[in-house]
Amino acid sequence: MILAIDLGGTKIASAVFSRDGKVLQQQNRSLDGRGGKAVGRLVTEAVAEALASGGITAIGIAVPGISRHQTGTIWAPNIAGWDDYPLLEEVRAVAQDIPVYIESDRSCYILGEAWQGNAQGCNDAIYLAVGTGIGAGILTGGRLLHGAADIGGAIGWMALDRPFQASYTDCGCFESMASGEGIAKVAAAAVAEDEHYSGVLKKEGLRAQDVFSAYGHNDRIAIDVITQCISLWGMAAANLISLFNPVRIIFGGGVFGPAVALIPLIAKEAARWAQPVSMGLVKLEASALGNSAGLYGAACLAMKSSHYVQ
Amino acid sequence: MILAIDLGGTKIASAVFSRDGKVLQQQNRSLDGRGGKAVGRLVTEAVAEALASGGITAIGIAVPGISRHQTGTIWAPNIAGWDDYPLLEEVRAVAQDIPVYIESDRSCYILGEAWQGNAQGCNDAIYLAVGTGIGAGILTGGRLLHGAADIGGAIGWMALDRPFQASYTDCGCFESMASGEGIAKVAAAAVAEDEHYSGVLKKEGLRAQDVFSAYGHNDRIAIDVITQCISLWGMAAANLISLFNPVRIIFGGGVFGPAVALIPLIAKEAARWAQPVSMGLVKLEASALGNSAGLYGAACLAMKSSHYVQ
Numbered sequence: 104m105i106l107a108i109d110l111g112g113t114k115i116a117s118a119v120f121s122r123d124g125k126v127l128q129q130q131n132r133s134l135d136g137r138g139g140k141a142v143g144r145l146v147t148e149a150v151a152e153a154l155a156s157g158g159i160t161a162i163g164i165a166v167p168g169i170s171r172h173q174t175g176t177i178w179a180p181n182i183a184g185w186d187d188y189p190l191l192e193e194v195r196a197v198a199q200d201i202p203v204y205i206e207s208d209r210s211c212y213i214l215g216e217a218w219q220g221n222a223q224g225c226n227d228a229i230y231l232a233v234g235t236g237i238g239a240g241i242l243t244g245g246r247l248l249h250g251a252a253d254i255g256g257a258i259g260w261m262a263l264d265r266p267f268q269a270s271y272t273d274c275g276c277f278e279s280m281a282s283g284e285g286i287a288k289v290a291a292a293a294v295a296e297d298e299h300y301s302g303v304l305k306k307e308g309l310r311a312q313d314v315f316s317a318y319g320h321n322d323r324i325a326i327d328v329i330t331q332c333i334s335l336w337g338m339a340a341a342n343l344i345s346l347f348n349p350v351r352i353i354f355g356g357g358v359f360g361p362a363v364a365l366i367p368l369i370a371k372e373a374a375r376w377a378q379p380v381s382m383g384l385v386k387l388e389a390s391a392l393g394n395s396a397g398l399y400g401a402a403c404l405a406m407k408s409s410h411y412v413q
Numbered sequence: 414m415i416l417a418i419d420l421g422g423t424k425i426a427s428a429v430f431s432r433d434g435k436v437l438q439q440q441n442r443s444l445d446g447r448g449g450k451a452v453g454r455l456v457t458e459a460v461a462e463a464l465a466s467g468g469i470t471a472i473g474i475a476v477p478g479i480s481r482h483q484t485g486t487i488w489a490p491n492i493a494g495w496d497d498y499p500l501l502e503e504v505r506a507v508a509q510d511i512p513v514y515i516e517s518d519r520s521c522y523i524l525g526e527a528w529q530g531n532a533q534g535c536n537d538a539i540y541l542a543v544g545t546g547i548g549a550g551i552l553t554g555g556r557l558l559h560g561a562a563d564i565g566g567a568i569g570w571m572a573l574d575r576p577f578q579a580s581y582t583d584c585g586c587f588e589s590m591a592s593g594e595g596i597a598k599v600a601a602a603a604v605a606e607d608e609h610y611s612g613v614l615k616k617e618g619l620r621a622q623d624v625f626s627a628y629g630h631n632d633r634i635a636i637d638v639i640t641q642c643i644s645l646w647g648m649a650a651a652n653l654i655s656l657f658n659p660v661r662i663i664f665g666g667g668v669f670g671p672a673v674a675l676i677p678l679i680a681k682e683a684a685r686w687a688q689p690v691s692m693g694l695v696k697l698e699a700s701a702l703g704n705s706a707g708l709y710g711a712a713c714l715a716m717k718s719s720h721y722v723q
Binding site: 225226227239241243244246248249250251252253254255256257258259260261262263264265266267271275276334338339341342345346347348349350375376377378380381384 | 560572
């Protein structure tokens with residue numbers, strides 16, 4: 104059996120999987136605002152508890168940030184004190200002879216979908232995770248793309264529109280306009296600039312889900328903002344298609360969610376921009392595993408025998 | 414010794430390499446307008462002649478198009494009748510027991526630079542080939558990126574500017590503006606639209622090199638066109654940096670060439686757009702091998718022992 108752990112910014116999900124992909128048991132632990140070593144202890148507790156029952160042969164962990172393979176340390180921006188946290192060393196101390204593998208959440212998402220989701224059996228497939236931010240988990244030739252310092256897949260920084268705007272500086276062009284946070288910001292700015300607007304988006308603390316809700320009711324600012332997102336998601340998908348020639352692009356994260364219904368429009372936009380032969384070979388689909396993609400991916404990761412993992 | 418062959422649209426270059434990268438002998442054959450099987454015969458003649466001297470242990474071939482690994486066939490748009498040409502089978506018939514490997518020219522360029530050029534020892538490096546068209550050869554995690562149907566790296570299709578223009582339809586947004594052919598077209602269109610312009614670019618048969626020459630003499634249309642190219646090359650480099658986290662981006666092809674002097678400006682533009690940590694880890698450089706990159710890459714390819722090749 105495999106132990107999979109999906110560490111998020113607010114909780115730890117853990118699950119024991121059979122090798123054929125069945126979840127045998129699952130448990131959640133809340134971080135309750137913990138940071139630093141206290142989060143490390145919560146992970147090692149989850150590991151120790153699962154190992155106590157016996158039968159675990161490998162451990163896979165998804166982390167909300169970057170897994171540095173040379174050092175076994177983690178950068179996780181939403182966990183205090185996790186700039187370079189020695190998670191691998193800590194978990195190995197508990198796991199002893201049982202092998203431990205750690206990858207970024209976005210890499211685990213595509214592993215999960217390739218193992219048990221909408222990219223099953225695909226060697227070339229990409230998970231586009233659109234939540235508060237935007238990232239991509241990339242399988243190419245059956246292997247995860249890491250990059251020289253394990254920070255590949257930072258697609259939120261993709262340049263998609265000229266000229267450069269100051270608003271792109273903090274998180275990149277694509278993310279500043281088409282992430283959950285970006286959607287809320289762009290909509291709030293449009294409301295502030297439009298004297299004649301008196302619709303539902305004129306409120307404090309606007310969130311992306313408000314914009315999707317208003318889009319469903321034909322609010323004109325929501326239509327403008329979401330139409331721009333469809334264009335940007337389509338262009339980003341097109342760029343992935345032209346560069347990677349994948350057979351699947353999986354849309355997931357909190358925004359997909361409500362944006363899943365837009366995938367046919369995104370595909371239509373992508374088809375205008377992408378290399379046409381590659382476009383004809385790819386399917387754009389929603390995540391099949393939803394919030395469980397990280398857990399499934401961590402389990403797949405742990406089965407080192409899988410050809411999806413280097 | 415290794416036999417390397419670089420098949421281009423107008424000639425075949427062949428060279429015998431020692432395993433440590435020395436060119437022992439080299440020869441060119443002109444295609445003289447040949448197409449179809451006549452080009453295949455020219456390749457097999459080159460192979461047979463080199464084998465007759467003895468001592469060749471592997472053969473690598475760079476082709477101006479796509480090498481389909483499942484079938485061993487080649488798509489080469491500039492050679493008549495090479496939509497799906499059985500080159501591997503034909504060369505194997507001559508080579509007998511000596512192994513034969515075939516890759517696209519752009520993949521060979523990055524292999525060559527990683528072996529003997531400006532990306533030596535790099536596992537994550539990209540060759541951006543800007544000539545008549547634009548393509549990228551991509552090494553990620555020490556392996557060539559192929560994609561599901563061997564057409565990855567089609568970066569000429571990269572979407573970099575909204576909204577979509579009809580001029581992007583035939584060859585993609587990036588290529589339509591920033592390839593050699595794109596530069597000439599954009600400049601010719603600007604001249605045609607500008608009644609007051611009477612500079613050196615007002616002529617029939619404008620080519621990219623005319624635009625670079627005029628840029629050197631402060632021609633205002635040339636400055637506009639090349640400034641736009643710097644922006645687009647910078648954005649494209651930024652997108653490669655954010656997605657692949659490489660340590661080198663090598664600029665080559667006919668346009669680099671005259672655009673080599675612009676690489677510092679391109680790097681400055683890339684730095685505005687790219688994921689900042691990845692940006693700090695990459696060097697943008699000109700090709701060290703120039704027109705020989707394909708030959709060096711074909712030789713590297715043939716040394717299957719190299720970890721650069723799957």
